[in-house]
Amino acid sequence: MYEIRVRNWWRENSEWPEGLEPWPTPWEKAHLLAKCNTEEEALAICEEYNTTHKPGRLSRKAEFSDRY
Numbered sequence: 001m002y003e004i005r006v007r008n009w010w011r012e013n014s015e016w017p018e019g020l021e022p023w024p025t026p027w028e029k030a031h032l033l034a035k036c037n038t039e040e041e042a043l044a045i046c047e048e049y050n051t052t053h054k055p056g057r058l059s060r061k062a063e064f065s066d067r068y
Contacts, residue, residue, distance in 0.1 A: 002042035002066050005030035006049065008058040020057070033062055042066075 007030035013021035033049065036042050042064035049062035 002036050002039060002064050004033040004036070004042055004045050004049075004062055004064045006033050006060060006062045007031070008060045010058045012058075027065065039064075039066070 005027060007025035007027070009022065009024050010020040011023040012019060013023075015021075034045050036045065046062040046064055053060070053062075055061055
């Protein structure tokens with residue numbers, strides 16, 4: 001079983017260069033996008049999300065894990 005989540009890789013912080021601090025959203029707090037049974041499905045879901053959604057300033061992207 002695979003879990004696909006969407007999370008940010010940066011957060012706003014005016015004390016950091018360009019106002020961005022590296023800070024990936026913790027896995028358990030990231031938005032649950034989907035669950036599936038195979039790695040191929042998980043990869044396809046992530047690829048579709050990441051090509052149809054702009055990551056924006058905080059670099060919001062989908063990723064998957066089989067360890068949850």
